[in-house]
Amino acid sequence: MLKIEGLHYTYEDGTPALNGIDLEIGQGDFVAVLGSNGSGKSTLIRHLNGLYKPSLGRVLFQGKPLGDVEEAEIFSKIGIVFQDPDDQLFASTVEEDVAFGPTNMGLPPEEIKERVHQALHMVNMQDFARKSVHALSHGQKKRICIAGILAMQPEIIVLDEPTAGLDPMGVHLLMHLLEDLNREKGITMIMATHVVDLVPLFMSRIAILSRGEVLRYGAPDEVFGDSEMLQKAKLHLPLIAELMHILKTRDNVKLHHVPLTVGEARREILRLLTVEDVKQRV
């Protein structure tokens, strides 16, 4: 679906932000790009719809270099939600903003109306359609940016730190929405984040980014099994995995593997406790 080959990018002031990125993202993948501040996540993301041109290397979409794909096709098939909502929103009202993409795609007015309505509903902002974009809170603005992309029904959705600034319910709703779109509609998802706790719950693959390089690209089990590499990337294990890792290494608890989620940890703890233990403790 998307292939990144030897991607280098140096900013005008000489900052080498990407230093040779190779990544292959398959159709239907849910990929996390995980990295600390300044590791190059946003720079990488801005290459995925051709907004930035590589200093060296290339990005292929369905086998074609992005430079050879029509801008309108990229725009309708690859939706990007930027880190800062103020970089994305520009219309005066919420519904005008969400309608921008579908209007540009040349869809009939009835369909645009329906898509705007649906997209606002998906992010729980249906009551804000007539509100001025400037009068929204930060979290509300983020939801509107996401609605704007959903209304275009792209094949790939790329999100840069979409959960930053959302309240716990907002994070929960958004992640489940993305999961549904990925599983039911087969939309390929790429999400830049440094929230390690979200990753094992939702993503199928993780790319660890550090100083503009991919240190590791693989399944959560594999990536979170390499704690030395995570330290190098200035990241830590998901909190629950950290606890289980300590129980295993310091307290010699006989774990089969280090669980990454609350559900896995619960099963592993119950396996260790005999039924009698559980009864006594209840």
Ligand SMILES: Nc1ncnc2c1ncn2[C@@H]1O[C@H](COP(=O)(O)OP(=O)(O)OP(=O)(O)O)[C@@H](O)[C@H]1O
């Ligand atoms: N416009 C710019 N001009 C010069 N250097 C830049 C510019 N934007 C980013 N950089 C530099 O490029 C590097 C990567 O920045 P980038 O924004 O891609 O990181 P990030 O992983 O998204 O970080 P964060 O977690 O803080 O969002 C950093 O060293 C940053 O200082």
Ligand SMILES: [Mg+2]
């Ligand atoms: Mg960023």
